[in-house]
Amino acid sequence: MSIAQAIRPHLPYLRRFARTLSGTQEAGDGYVATLLEGLVSSPSDFPAELPPRVALYHLFLRVWNSVRLSSPGAEAINAPGTAQQRINSISSLPRQAFLLVAVEGFTASEAATILEIEESDIERLLDIAGQEIAHQVATNVLIIEDELLIAMDLETIVTSLGHTVQDVATTKTEALAAVQRRKPGLVLADVKLADGSSGLDAAKEIVADGEVPIIFITAYPEKVLTGARPEPTFLISKPFQRETVMAIISQALFFDTRAHLRPAAA
Template sequence: MPMLDTEALKASLPFARRFARALTGDQARGDAVVAACLRHGLPDLPGHLALHAAIAREVPEDPSSAVEPLSAIQRRLMLLTALEELSLEDTALVLGLSEAEATAELAAARENLKRAATTDVLIIEDEPLIAMDLRILVQQCGHRVVGLAASEDAALQLAEQHRPGLILADINLGRGGDGMNAVRRILRISHVPVIFITAYPQKLLTAEGLEPAFVINKPFDRLSVSIATYQAVSAGKVPIA
């Protein structure tokens, strides 16, 4: 293994785990990928990029499908730039592309996202303005919002009633309870992909108990919501690892 900045590597670990989970669509599979990368050795890149690069190489690239709007490289580009918030220069390094190649593929990926599959979405958020913003963003991504829940009980009721194909959940619901607990209750009755929304994603990636495969940083934007919803839905339907 090359000499790495171990402090930078440690600092990047929670976010690299998030990338692996988003790429594979599963907590256990994502963590297994990270463990394999650490065993096999990391590429000679700066510490904050080395693990991301190893993960991108560890997960096999499936052949593109005629019904699949994003190629494997486009998925990686979108996840690294939109969710991991890496610069285009750093993303190109991680994926072994030139900046020109990365720019062209990223532009194609953003255009292809318009053809992504749609689903019914339940939003769990106690702040009315944030819930409204999320509703607009989700609808702009082509999805249907089947309910807004401000509490655990309301979330469970709506999930039972509508059986959504995707859930977007805040962590702190104020007096309405806990978003993680709401999701635990829903997952007992339905297997559905979940995206958590938080200003502190590293607090959700502690290797203790239930952890999300998909996390959006607050404040969020349309692109991050778009790629997260696409990846969450498609990872459960299209094998990508």
């Protein structure tokens, strides 16, 4: 298979990544074009030992980190209150790690290969990205989880990112009571709970009173992949990796403007 055939299916996703990283489609396409021109002139630079998608993003970020192109449409980057503005405010390498894992869906191992760093560094970069996101978009989190150790793990992750855990509920009844006391900005929900009740049912009642981003964390993903509301936009399977939860929490809040926006520092 030729290099062109190998990378063609991945180019639309690379353009999306480049647009998000740079702030505009024009600027992103400029970097993609520079990458493709380089491959035409030096095809031997393509690392054939890597999966094509990993190799493509790896080469793209080499270009991104070594070439500075003019960025038409920079006003889009600075538009107030946009997700792109928040993305652009994250430090360069943490931003790259965050987008690779949370948006492009690479594993921590694949992201490490793309960035030419150790896999252990990915969690550190995601932690930095999460904290920088939380500096702008902070919220209170409801955890619906009946396993104590898992609930403690999630609470540690949430607070390490700068958010507040408002309650840990072990049943549907406890979850709904917590929402009555204070509406959460984000919900982390298991599906099967201690008393036989359902975190999915609790989530349905929570969103019935207003949209709230919900991340399902479950050993039974088939229970939420039914097409019924609430849509499982964010789904993490157990056992989970800490860096995956960090990335998805940040992604859910990053693209949800209902989270509390912290005022800019004076």
